[in-house]
Amino acid sequence: MSDKIAKILVVEDDENVRHPVCTWLDLSGYAVTEAVDGLRALAAIAAERPDAVLLDLRLPGLDGFGVLESLSHISDAPPVIVISGQDGIEGVIRAFRLGAADYLQKPILSFDLLAHALGAVLERQKLSRAVRQAENRYFNLVQNLPLLVFVLDGQLELAFVNKFCRPLLGFTRAEALATPGFFIGRVHPEDRDRVEACLRRSLSPQERTRTEECRLLHKNGATIHILLRAIPSSRDSTPESDLTIEGIVVDITDRVELERFVVQEEKLKTLGAISAEVAHEIRNPLFSIAGFAHRLQARMPDNREAGIILSEARRLEDILDKISNYLHPVDLRPRLCSLGAIVTAALDFLAPEFSARGLAANTELSPGLPDLRLDPDLLTQVMTSLVRFAASRMTLGGTIRLATSRHSRYAHCDVAFHPSRNIIDPEVLFLPFEEGDERMGLPLAYRIVKNMGGSLTFSQPGNEAAFTLQLPIDPLADTPDDNDRSDDELEDTAESVWRPGNGRT
Known part of the structure; x- marks a missing residue:
């Protein structure tokens, strides 16, 4: 030996x-x-x-x-x-x-x-x-790979899964293995038929390895973008009844959100450059028009047209000021803060508005999420603006879902809601083109998040609309990864339903 x-x-x-x-x-x-x-x-x-x-x-x-x-x-x-x-x-x-x-x-x-x-x-x-x-x-x-490894049997039931199931989906291995139809059930409804068809094809003899880009649903409801690679089992000596699929799942949420953010950033840069140029070109003639209207009104106080010109000139001047302010940097005062606490603070602040419209918030906050070294006051303002915008687009009695999760080096917060109608021109949501205070929160929120090193995107998958907030995790405040802790040491994700006046249950 x-x-x-x-x-x-x-x-x-x-x-x-x-x-x-x-x-x-x-x-x-x-x-x-x-x-x-x-x-x-x-x-x-x-x-x-x-x-x-x-x-x-x-x-x-x-x-x-x-x-x-x-x-x-x-x-x-x-x-x-x-x-x-x-x-x-x-x-x-x-x-x-x-x-x-x-x-x-x-x-x-x-x-x-x-x-x-x-x-x-x-x-x-x-x-x-x-x-x-x-x-x-x-x-x-x-077990310790930073990606999901799984085995499905001939009925697409989960036969094996490694413990990365917990950090990726929020479920322990025992929970996943004990739940019938777990794997297919965690696939996003819009991708489910396509993924199931792909997996069933992988059970056929002589089938090749397949790779699909799709979405999974976290235990707290957050959407996870993944690459799914399905590897058919060896066909040489395996009975038809014992065919299996071995596979891996790679979390690409950060990459997808970054790509979406880059596209959005380019659009906003173009629109911002155009708006800045237009603002510059409009301001001088606007002063002349306003001055002419003032003189005309001084000579003819009862002239209705002069009053209309002055009113529209002031409105246009306000928009130009908003564009100018939008292009200025944001003053940040970072310190350690909890994303879950910020979500709670924003909901508490909006409680009167929610109560007046009969709205509720389903909060699904990931436990153990590391602290963020960001400006908590400005981040609360961002969260408040996102939730307020969502509430303004919903019917009475609706529910907003706020879910936090972790992906690699970033903390995510999804603010999902069902708008009464589709958002028109979502590309300009983060630009200060509209008058009034209703939409001014989104441009400011976008600027704040960008200066914090994060990203803010908007999407409309199906009947649901969602803001996705991605923020960097402070390395010094990071906690050990769930993979380094046993399932017995980890508590299940807490889920609560928030309504104004009755607290959380």
Whole structure:
């Protein structure tokens, strides 16, 4: 066994038999331990952990069958070669059924036979340990990969999933494996039919590996963008009823949001540059028009047209001031803050407005989310603006869903709602083109988030609309990843329903 000296335990009560065997083992280069009965043999196995045992069946007290019975309950028990003078075939059969690796008749007429038997069981033991070590390494590797690894059976039920299920989807492995239809059920409804069809095709013979980009739903309702790679099981010798799919899921939420943010940023840069140029070109003639209207009104106080010109000039001047303010940097005063606490503060601030319209908020806040080193006052203003805009576009009695989650180095907050009608021109939501205070919160929120190093995007998947707020996590405030903690140490994601005046339940 490599460079290690194999340790052999000899269990024999007859000194005339035990001594020659031990002498031969010692001369053959083995380390030898002795025991004269079954109880001492079990104690020696526990203390010395021998690599193999030479066992007589007829022992005082606990006999050899009792020793074999006890060892059958130990996962890493050493292999046993029975050396016995029993002639009955029933005893031989019983010994093998209890786990004996080999059986030699006593007395031993040739130590070459013993050498061959001992070498064979030690080699099998060496291979068995190597296989177990490889399995353990593979299992630990799969369990601790920063991506989801899964196996689906022929009915697309989850047969295996690694513990990255918790940080990715919010469910423990036990919860996922115990839930019928879990995997397909976590796929976004708009992607479900396409993904299920892809997986069923992967069960067909001679099918190739497939990769799909789709979305999963976190336990708290957040949308996770993923790459799903489905690998059909080997078809050479697998019965049709035992076909499986092995696969991996890679979280690409940050990449998707970043790409969406880059596209949005380019659009806003273009529109912002145009608006700044237009504002510059309009301001001078606007002053002239306003001055002319003032003189006209001074000469003709009852002139209605002059009053209209002045009113429209003031409105246009307000818009130009908003554009100018929009282009100025935001003063940030960062300190550690909790995203969950900021969501709660924004909802408390908007409680009167929610109560007046009969609205509710479903808050699904991820526990253990690290603190953010950002400006909490400005971040509360951002959250308030997003929730207020969502509330203004909903029918009476509706519910807004606010879900926080973590993706890589970023904290996410989704503000999802069902608008009474689709948002027209969502590209200009974050630009100060409209008069009044209703939409001024979004341009300011966009600027604040951008200066914080995050991103703010808007999407309308199906009948639902959603703002996605992505904010950087402070590395110094980060907590150990869920993968480093056992499921028993982790609490399930808390879910609460918030309504004005009745607190959270």
